[in-house]
Amino acid sequence: MADMFASLGTWNWLIFGLILMGLELLAPGVFLFWLGLAAFLVGTLSFVIDPTWQMQILMFAVFAVAAVPLWRRVARAKPGASNSPFLNKRADALVGRVFTLEKPIVDGTGTVRIDDTIWRVAGPDAPAGSRVKVVKADGASLTVAVA
Template identity: 85%
Template sequence: MAEMFSTLGTWNWLIFGLLLMGLELLAPGVFLFWLGLAALLVGLLSFAISPSWQLQLLMFAVFAVAAVPLWRHFARRNAGVSKSNPFLNKRSDALVGRVFTLEKPIVDGAGTVRIDDTIWRVAGPDAPAGSRVRIVRADGASLTVAAA
C-alpha cells in the first residue's frame, strides 16, 4: 500500500480530479466537484514543489475539508439570485391586484376568467359575464375576485 502511495505524482492527482468532476456530471450534488477541485489543486502544487506522498495526501485532506465552508459561502451568496423575479413558479401570486373580464359569470360563488391563454377558476360574489373583476387573492389554481 505504501508503495502505491509513494508513486503519487502530478498526473495521478490531475486525472483523479478530472475523474471526480466527471462523476459529478453523472451524479450531481456538488460534492464531488469540490473533491475534484481539491485533487486538481494538489496536482498543480505537486507540479510546482514536488512534495512527498504524505504531504500530498495531507494537502488533499486540507483542501477537501476547506472546500465545504467555501461551497457553503458560495451557495448562501447565490441563494438570493431568485429575488430578481419573486413570482417565478408562482404565476397566480403575480396576478393579485390585476383587473380582468369575466369569461363565464360567477354563479353561486364560482366562475372563470381568461388570462392570456389560460382559463382560471375564480371565486367571489355573483357577477354576470363581461364584468370587470380584480384579483384579491390567489390560492393555487383558484383566484378570489372582487368587483373592480
C-alpha cells in the same frame, strides 16, 4: 503499496482531479467535484513545491475537509433574482391584472377565462361581461374586485 504512494506526482493529482470532476457529470451530487478540486489543488501546488507523498496525502485531506464548509457556504448563499419569478406560481402572476367575467359572480363565485384556462373566482356579485381585477390568488381560486 508504499511504492505506489511514493510515485505520486503532479500529473497524477491533476489527472485524478479531472477524473473526479468528470465523474461528477455522470453522477451529479456535487460531492465529487470538491474532491476533484482538492486533488487539482494538490497537483497545482506540487508544481510549485516538491512535497513528499505523505505531504501530498495530507494536503489532499486538508483541502477535501476544507471544501465541505466552503460548499455549505456557497450552497446557502442567497440565490440571485430569478428571471421567471412566477415559475410554478401561475396564479400569483395574475394578481393585479384585469379580466372579463365569463360567467356571472352569483353568491360570491363565478368564472373567468384567462387564455385557455377557466379560473374560479370569488368576489362581489357581478354580471357576466363585467371587468374584474384579481386582488388575491389562492391555489386555483382567484379573489376579484369589480374594476
